[in-house]
Amino acid sequence: LENFKPEQTADDLVKTIFNYIKHISRLKDFDEIIMTLADMGRDLVGADRATVWLVDEGKKTIWTKVAHGVDRIEVPSGSGIVGCAIQMGEHILINDAYNDERFDKTVDKKTGYETRNIMTIPFRDADDKVIGAFQAINKMTGTGYFTDKDMEHLNLAALYLGSEISSLLLRLEIENTQKEIIFTMAEVGEMRSKETGNHVRRVAEYSKILALGLGMTELESELLKMASPMHDIGKVAIPDAVLLKPGKLDEEEFKIMKSHAYSGYKMLHHSDRRILRAAATIAYEHHEKWNGKGYPRRLSGEEIHIFGRITAIADVFDALGSDRVYKDAWELDRILNLFREEKGEHFDPNLIDVFFENLDEILHIRDKYKDIYK
Ligand SMILES: [Fe+2]
Ligand SMILES: [Fe+2]
Numbered sequence: 001l002e003n004f005k006p007e008q009t010a011d012d013l014v015k016t017i018f019n020y021i022k023h024i025s026r027l028k029d030f031d032e033i034i035m036t037l038a039d040m041g042r043d044l045v046g047a048d049r050a051t052v053w054l055v056d057e058g059k060k061t062i063w064t065k066v067a068h069g070v071d072r073i074e075v076p077s078g079s080g081i082v083g084c085a086i087q088m089g090e091h092i093l094i095n096d097a098y099n100d101e102r103f104d105k106t107v108d109k110k111t112g113y114e115t116r117n118i119m120t121i122p123f124r125d126a127d128d129k130v131i132g133a134f135q136a137i138n139k140m141t142g143t144g145y146f147t148d149k150d151m152e153h154l155n156l157a158a159l160y161l162g163s164e165i166s167s168l169l170l171r172l173e174i175e176n177t178q179k180e181i182i183f184t185m186a187e188v189g190e191m192r193s194k195e196t197g198n199h200v201r202r203v204a205e206y207s208k209i210l211a212l213g214l215g216m217t218e219l220e221s222e223l224l225k226m227a228s229p230m231h232d233i234g235k236v237a238i239p240d241a242v243l244l245k246p247g248k249l250d251e252e253e254f255k256i257m258k259s260h261a262y263s264g265y266k267m268l269h270h271s272d273r274r275i276l277r278a279a280a281t282i283a284y285e286h287h288e289k290w291n292g293k294g295y296p297r298r299l300s301g302e303e304i305h306i307f308g309r310i311t312a313i314a315d316v317f318d319a320l321g322s323d324r325v326y327k328d329a330w331e332l333d334r335i336l337n338l339f340r341e342e343k344g345e346h347f348d349p350n351l352i353d354v355f356f357e358n359l360d361e362i363l364h365i366r367d368k369y370k371d372i373y374k
Pocket of ligand 2: 231
């Protein structure tokens with residue numbers, strides 16, 4: 001028989017709860033909050049692992065995020081022990097998993113992990129609706145079995161956190177809706193110039209890689225990622241004759257084309273939303289050049305907002321690598337040579353270094369969101 005650590009005292013538990021609540025209140029990232037809640041659940045009951053599962057009503061699924069950098073796991077509502085607990089709105093305590101038919105042993109077989117006991121506790125929002133569940137696996141303290149006391153403790157945490165989590169879910173819903181609207185808007189802009197939806201997706205990802213590489217925070221980099229797809233939204237105001245003209249534009253046409261930067265800015269800058277304000281700046285400044293020879297305002301160097309400087313690199317890199325009405329796609333080497341030449345001219349020299357440092361990841365994105373030609 002294994003030796004388990006002694007059971008936590010009431011003092012320990014209070015400390016655990018206070019430490020986590022203090023910590024959680026400082027977190028902003030949704031996934032991080034969910035994972036920290038899971039850690040808290042684990043420490044409260046002395047489990048080896050714990051997971052927070054959440055209900056997605058629209059999709060009729062339950063989902064969780066297990067670890068940093070790991071994509072979410074999503075299964076149909078009602079699957080497994082968690083699904084069952086959520087559907088019934090009741091806790092499920094299994095202390096001998098291998099002799100319980102509700103437990104699916106195939107998961108352990110795949111991972112090599114040995115599940116002994118499982119405790120699942122649903123949590124509810126302010127309207128008493130079940131919105132998710134805590135699941136704790138393998139008791140590591142006391143007798144090695146989850147007790148009624150453990151259940152009480154986790155239940156208290158669930159009770160306390162229910163409303164917190166439901167407001168988090170609401171925030172996530174709003175954020176996801178915002179993201180979708182923004183992408184759709186951006187795609188509308190690009191569709192008019194016959195660019196693919198993947199162009200904005202790639203520009204978004206490249207921008208985030210460059211931002212992180214530059215040392216910007218996750219939050220700021222994510223903001224840029226959401227805003228950068230809208231760089232050409234002002235093109236909705238450009239007539240087709242100019243936008244879709246094959247070959248070179250004459251002087252007058254080019255003047256019209258260049259107006260998309262200011263049009264985009266005008267469309268967006270009245271908003272109070274951070275994302276849209278960032279997008280306004282990007283629309284306005286993504287054609288400025290480090291050497292001051294860009295448009296529309298001929299800003300130079302750090303006068304150009306960092307979001308504008310980053311999006312410029314992401315956009316040009318992607319545009320050169322794609323077929324457009326007026327040109328064929330360039331080979332990668334030719335693009336990289338141009339980037340070296342334009343370091344300190346078109347582009348922020350510092351950012352060009354970051355670009356080359358992160359080239360592997362950038363090329364990975366290029367592959368992942370390849371255009372599929374019909
Ligand atoms: Fe543009
Ligand atoms: Fe673009």
